[in-house]
Amino acid sequence: MNKKYLLLFFLLPTFLRAQxxxxxALLGEEKSVEYATASFKTNRVINGHSIExxxxxxxxxxxxxxxxxxxxxxxxxxxxxxxxxxxxLDYGITNRLMxxxxxxxxxxxxxxxxxxxxxxxxxxxxxxxxxxxYLADAQIKSVKFADPSRDNKFTDRVYYTHQLLIGRxxxxxxxxxxxxxxxxxxxxxxxxxKNDVYAMGVAGRFKLSKRVALNAEYxxxxxxxxxxxxxxxxxxxLDIETGGHVFQLHFTNSPDMTYKGFITETxxxxxxxxNDGQLMSGIRxxxxxxxxxxxxxxxxxx
Amino acid sequence: MxxxxxxxxxxxxxxxxxxxxxxxxxxxxxLDATSSTSPEKIEALTKxxxxxxxxxxxxxxxxxxxKSFKFEQALMEEHFNENYVESNKFPxxxxxxxxxxxxxxxxxxxxxxNAVVTGKMTLHGVTKDITTNGALNVSGGKIRVNAGFSLMxxxxxxxxxxxxxxxxxxxxxxxxxxxxxxxx
Numbered sequence: 001m002n003k004k005y006l007l008l009f010f011l012l013p014t015f016l017r018a019q020x021x022x023x024x025a026l027l028g029e030e031k032s033v034e035y036a037t038a039s040f041k042t043n044r045v046i047n048g049h050s051i052e053x054x055x056x057x058x059x060x061x062x063x064x065x066x067x068x069x070x071x072x073x074x075x076x077x078x079x080x081x082x083x084x085x086x087x088x089l090d091y092g093i094t095n096r097l098m099x100x101x102x103x104x105x106x107x108x109x110x111x112x113x114x115x116x117x118x119x120x121x122x123x124x125x126x127x128x129x130x131x132x133x134y135l136a137d138a139q140i141k142s143v144k145f146a147d148p149s150r151d152n153k154f155t156d157r158v159y160y161t162h163q164l165l166i167g168r169x170x171x172x173x174x175x176x177x178x179x180x181x182x183x184x185x186x187x188x189x190x191x192x193x194k195n196d197v198y199a200m201g202v203a204g205r206f207k208l209s210k211r212v213a214l215n216a217e218y219x220x221x222x223x224x225x226x227x228x229x230x231x232x233x234x235x236x237x238l239d240i241e242t243g244g245h246v247f248q249l250h251f252t253n254s255p256d257m258t259y260k261g262f263i264t265e266t267x268x269x270x271x272x273x274x275n276d277g278q279l280m281s282g283i284r285x286x287x288x289x290x291x292x293x294x295x296x297x298x299x300x301x302x
Numbered sequence: 303m304x305x306x307x308x309x310x311x312x313x314x315x316x317x318x319x320x321x322x323x324x325x326x327x328x329x330x331x332x333l334d335a336t337s338s339t340s341p342e343k344i345e346a347l348t349k350x351x352x353x354x355x356x357x358x359x360x361x362x363x364x365x366x367x368x369k370s371f372k373f374e375q376a377l378m379e380e381h382f383n384e385n386y387v388e389s390n391k392f393p394x395x396x397x398x399x400x401x402x403x404x405x406x407x408x409x410x411x412x413x414x415x416n417a418v419v420t421g422k423m424t425l426h427g428v429t430k431d432i433t434t435n436g437a438l439n440v441s442g443g444k445i446r447v448n449a450g451f452s453l454m455x456x457x458x459x460x461x462x463x464x465x466x467x468x469x470x471x472x473x474x475x476x477x478x479x480x481x482x483x484x485x486x
Contacts (some may be wrong), residue, residue: 023354023363024396026485027325030352032367038384055376092376172390210385211463243466244377292377300372301347 036121039131039167039175042246042290043090043098043115045203045217046235047254047262051131051167051177053117054092054100057296062088062102066255066286069268079284086257091295096120102257109258113137121168130168137161139258156187161259163201173207181219183260192227199263205239213239215250219263231269233262248288255284322357324409324445329353329480331366335455340469344378346371353480355445357409360401362419364478365394386460387426395425397432407438414439419449428458436478445482450475 040050043060054060068082076082088102088111096117103110119132139159145152160183167177179201188195203217219233237250253270254262268282329351336344348370355362368389373379383389399421401407407415420433436449453474455462462470 023323023356023361024352024365026323026354027327027352030327034369038380058376241381243469244375292375294375297374298372298376300349301374 031125033122033126034124036123036131036169039121039169039177040205040215041213041239041241042248042288044248044288044290045177045205045215046237046248046250046252046286046288047233047257048179048201048203048217048219048259049113049115049133049135049163049165050203050205051117051133051165051175053096053098053115053133054090054292056092056095057294057298058092059293059295060090060092060100061291061293062086062090062288064088064257064286064288066252066257067284068255069281070251070283070285071281084255084257104257104261106256106258106261108142109139109261110142111137111139111258130166133165133167135161135163135165137163137259139260158186159258159260160184161263163259175205177201177203179203179219181259181263183263185260185264190227193264194225197221197225197264211241215239215248221263226264229267230264231266233266234270244292246288246290248290250286250288251283252286253282253284323485324355324357324482325485326351326353326480326482329364329447329478331371332477332479333371333474334477335470335474337467337469337471340471342469343374344470346373346379346382348372351478351480353447353482354485355447355482357445360404360407362397362399362401362421364397366396367394369393386455392425392427395423397421397423399432409438409440409445412440412442423453425453425458426460430457443484447478447480447482449478452476 040052043050043052043054064086066084068076068079070078072079084104084106086102086104088100090098090100092098098115099113101112113135115133115135117131117133119128119130121131122128141157161181163179163181165177165179167175169175181199181201183197183199185195199219199221201217201219203215206214208214215237217235221232231253233252233254235250235252235254237248240247240249253268254266256262256265270283271279271281274280328349331348331351333346334344348366350370351364351366353362353364368387369383371379371382373382399419402418402420407417415438417436417438418433419436420431422429423432432451434449434451436447439446453476455472455474462472
């Protein structure tokens with residue numbers, strides 16, 4: 001009997017030494033929450049928002065252009081002669097709450113938004129399969145009223161957008177999102193155009209390399225809400241990042257960069273038949289350039 | 303009775319051995335990849351590095367969660383995780399090493415000792431042998447570890463694109479500052 005214990009006495013330190021091979025195991029496995037990051041390269045897919053937010057304390061300066069249809073050829077240098085511009089600033093108040101504002105040359109629209117991440121996709125100690133974001137955006141058209149003799153009110157200039165963004169990052173390359181959207185227009189131009197327009201957006205990102213990604217964005221407007229001359233917005237683009245800039249180059253059939261514009265007032269399909277039956281294209285070139293500045297340093301570094 | 307005595311001795315022996323382990327979960331590791339020609343600092347800090355030191359055997363191990371590195375610029379942090387260390391694929395950097403001049407280091411006595419540590423560094427899925435000097439400051443039963451060394455990033459399969467080679471150096475400097483406490 002004693003011999004057994006003697007054996008134990010000699011063996012115990014050996015067991016311990018063997019255990020020492022992985023000293024860190026002594027600390028136990030800490031359970032952390034792994035949040036999905038960088039589902040999209042910036043907070044915009046192309047025209048509309050992505051599930052990404054500007055980080056806390058970061059100011060994002062954006063300059064965007066949309067050009068005339070490419071079909072106009074070399075005379076118009078493939079549409080580049082006719083440019084509309086939006087410049088804007090986005091700011092991250094926290095990592096989940098951001099605000100932004102911009103000015104569009106088209107219809108002289110001022111826009112402003114608040115965006116809040118309700119749920120963040122994560123795994124590990126906590127498991128949430130999707131990121132859920134709410135966006136409220138207002139657009140004010142400041143171009144002079146077409147008919148000054150009419151009883152024009154300020155509210156006639158205002159448009160609102162409410163959007164939910166439900167997105168998920170599938171592995172390192174692919175991210176997809178759905179965007180149920182409501183665009184409210186205080187004043188519309190025809191009885192066919194409803195004040196409230198419900199639309200469903202779908203968008204995705206596929207990473208081609210570490211610094212280049214392919215983006216697509218489509219907004220579907222169910223029938224009976226907008227005049228039949230308007231069509232759905234479809235955009236395809238490339239995101240290219242270089243240091244502190246993200247360049248988004250794309251082709252789209254929407255000349256507008258505001259929600260009310262690209263969802264409810266896009267006029268030409270990517271390909272359509274012209275009046276004389278010939279095949280025409282409504283494709284336009286455009287780009288967004290984003291440059292970020294850190295205004296408030298993260299408190300973890302202090 | 304004899305059984306109990308043996309059991310007691312055996313357990314005491316085990317306790318003595320495990321009491322010679324020191325650890326931390328909140329070690330600081332600073333990463334500096336600023337190139338001499340860079341207009342901006344490329345620096346990051348984590349305060350959650352884990353370390354266990356087996357004082358009797360002179361074995362030391364480290365683990366750092368790469369996502370815990372905080373940069374001044376959020377975009378830089380995103381690029382660090384997405385494009386350089388690929389922290390989704392390789393979440394941790396680890397080091398497992400041995401103090402080679404253990405005879406010159408008396409961790410039972412207060413004082414500052416120069417320790418030479420040699421071991422294996424694993425980063426970005428690549429393991430390399432490294433040797434570095436560090437200072438061990440023993441005071442009041444705690445051991446403060448300070449060390450600094452360089453890692454050649456391309457050795458670990460982390461490539462610096464030529465576009466940013468004037469900003470990001472290939473030769474990243476690592477600074478460690480941690481206070482280890484006895485493990486109970």
